[in-house]
Amino acid sequence: MEWDVVIAGAGLAGLSCGLELSLQGKKVLILEADPVVGGRCSNWNDGGMAVESGFHRFIGYYKALPSLLRKAGVNPDEMLTWEEKIDVLIKGKNKKLVLGIAPIHGFIKMIRGITGNQDVLTMRDKLSLVPFFLHGYKDYLLRPGKLDHYSIKAYADRHGVTDAAFDYLLIPLSSGIYFLPPDRYSAYVFFGLFAPAIPKFYKMRIGAFLGGMTDVMCQPIADKIIELGGSIQTGEKVTGILMDDLGKISGVQGTNRKKYRARQVVVATSLVGAKQILSSYKDHPSLSNLFKLPMMPAATFQIELDKPALEKDITTFGPKTILASFAEQSRTTFRESEGRLSIILTPPERFLEMEAEETLKRVIADFQTLGIHLNGKVKDYRQINHPEDFYSLAPGNDALRPDQQTSIEGLILAGDYTKQPFFSTMEGAVVSGQKAAALTLKALEKG
Numbered sequence: 001m002e003w004d005v006v007i008a009g010a011g012l013a014g015l016s017c018g019l020e021l022s023l024q025g026k027k028v029l030i031l032e033a034d035p036v037v038g039g040r041c042s043n044w045n046d047g048g049m050a051v052e053s054g055f056h057r058f059i060g061y062y063k064a065l066p067s068l069l070r071k072a073g074v075n076p077d078e079m080l081t082w083e084e085k086i087d088v089l090i091k092g093k094n095k096k097l098v099l100g101i102a103p104i105h106g107f108i109k110m111i112r113g114i115t116g117n118q119d120v121l122t123m124r125d126k127l128s129l130v131p132f133f134l135h136g137y138k139d140y141l142l143r144p145g146k147l148d149h150y151s152i153k154a155y156a157d158r159h160g161v162t163d164a165a166f167d168y169l170l171i172p173l174s175s176g177i178y179f180l181p182p183d184r185y186s187a188y189v190f191f192g193l194f195a196p197a198i199p200k201f202y203k204m205r206i207g208a209f210l211g212g213m214t215d216v217m218c219q220p221i222a223d224k225i226i227e228l229g230g231s232i233q234t235g236e237k238v239t240g241i242l243m244d245d246l247g248k249i250s251g252v253q254g255t256n257r258k259k260y261r262a263r264q265v266v267v268a269t270s271l272v273g274a275k276q277i278l279s280s281y282k283d284h285p286s287l288s289n290l291f292k293l294p295m296m297p298a299a300t301f302q303i304e305l306d307k308p309a310l311e312k313d314i315t316t317f318g319p320k321t322i323l324a325s326f327a328e329q330s331r332t333t334f335r336e337s338e339g340r341l342s343i344i345l346t347p348p349e350r351f352l353e354m355e356a357e358e359t360l361k362r363v364i365a366d367f368q369t370l371g372i373h374l375n376g377k378v379k380d381y382r383q384i385n386h387p388e389d390f391y392s393l394a395p396g397n398d399a400l401r402p403d404q405q406t407s408i409e410g411l412i413l414a415g416d417y418t419k420q421p422f423f424s425t426m427e428g429a430v431v432s433g434q435k436a437a438a439l440t441l442k443a444l445e446k447g
């Protein structure tokens with residue numbers, strides 16, 4: 001059987017590409033190596049414990065993802081609960097910084113955040129951030145290439161950010177979001193993530209998922225693709241690309257050398273998957289940047305508790321600890337749990353080889369310094385690592401991100417690492433998938 005398109009990977013990039021093509025009447029086959037769809041946005045049962053790929057927040061300015069969800073029959077407002085503030089817990093001081101993040105939806109909380117919190121940040125600390133953000137936004141728009149050569153730390157030093165503002169605001173807003181310490185995190189990526197919020201400030205707030213991300217978001221998209229005549233095979237790893245006698249791509253190879261014939265191939269895996277599938281094209285000029293683009297890990301830890309660890313399910317940061325960001329989720333994502341902490345660890349490299357039991361000890365010790373006591377309350381735990389799933393957000397890498405279009409006939413790329421303005425986010429993955437779908441349609445029409 002020959003498909004119009006075969007897509008490798010059923011993360012948000014592959015699913016958005018698949019849905020757009022199915023809506024245009026194309027015959028789509030998606031092959032996914034994991035047993036569930038969703039990739040880095042998934043949940044599953046790990047030996048009796050419900051887990052997720054890592055806790056996620058849906059940013060109010062996202063546009064492509066909510067529109068995709070509506071096409072799949074999912075109402076984003078029913079899938080999410082909106083937060084208007086975030087907490088930053090101060091190590092060893094039993095204090096917290098409360099930051100309003102929703103200028104319209106939570107105006108009072110925002111003003112309180114700016115004028116209050118004086119016991120952690122003085123007015124001088126807060127004012128030291130003004131030139132940092134103004135120059136950063138300007139450089140993001142006018143000199144993106146130059147900005148990508150600065151780390152956040154170097155850029156903050158250059159613009160006179162005080163130590164307290166750096167520790168309690170810039171660390172949470174950088175390591176808390178992308179796990180990397182600010183001296184290894186590109187200033188271009190940092191400002192790039194905030195930039196879309198400026199023209200759409202009225203939309204700003206962050207959404208927590210009401211249920212696992214496969215269950216409430218990715219599986220419904222997959223179901224819609226199937227309803228439209230497409231097919232999705234989970235547990236099938238793509239191992240290579242097939243070519244016809246004329247050297248044109250004619251499909252992909254799965255496990256046990258199984259052949260899947262298609263007129264077009266979209267590789268919509270994470271970067272590491274793309275490097276493996278396309279290894280025979282390593283020297284092709286169109287893919288040289290893809291092979292040069294470095295990867296970085298993420299490490300998460302998830303704990304089942306006998307009662308909630310925090311009063312509210314809210315995004316929380318623990319700067320200067322290994323707890324980059326965390327949230328209690330027993331009233332949101334994991335409502336079957338009596339208590340549930342989902343944590344993103346920093347720096348991730350330290351935890352990739354560490355036994356989960358040892359990580360648990362360190363996690364409990366660091367929670368203690370933030371005033372959260374977990375001893376005797378832990379029922380179960382899992383460490384979920386992503387050793388090479390992200391392209392590296394370190395300075396100097398943005399120019400290496402490949403376009404979705406390749407010069408290899410029949411081959412298109414999708415995935416959050418490919419060139420689009422939303423970096424490694426759910427929105428970025430969806431935008432990449434939609435761009436890949438538009439290019440695929442054009443190629444199919446050309447014949």
Ligand SMILES: Cc1cc2nc3c(=O)[nH]c(=O)nc-3n(C[C@H](O)[C@H](O)[C@H](O)COP(=O)(O)OP(=O)(O)OC[C@H]3O[C@@H](n4cnc5c(N)ncnc54)[C@H](O)[C@@H]3O)c2cc1C
Nearest residue numbers: 009011012013033039040054057238273416424425426429
């Ligand atoms: C811990 C964590 C926290 C995050 N927090 C946020 C957040 O708060 N907000 C936000 O917007 N984003 C967040 N992200 C990022 C977001 O999850 C990703 O940017 C997005 O899911 C990437 O989608 P993708 O489709 O590009 O890649 P992936 O989701 O990685 O999908 C690729 C798929 O390809 C499959 N695959 C790989 N190799 C093969 C092969 N050979 N054959 C077949 N299939 C293959 C994989 O199994 C996977 O399902 C977070 C990610 C993590 C890990």
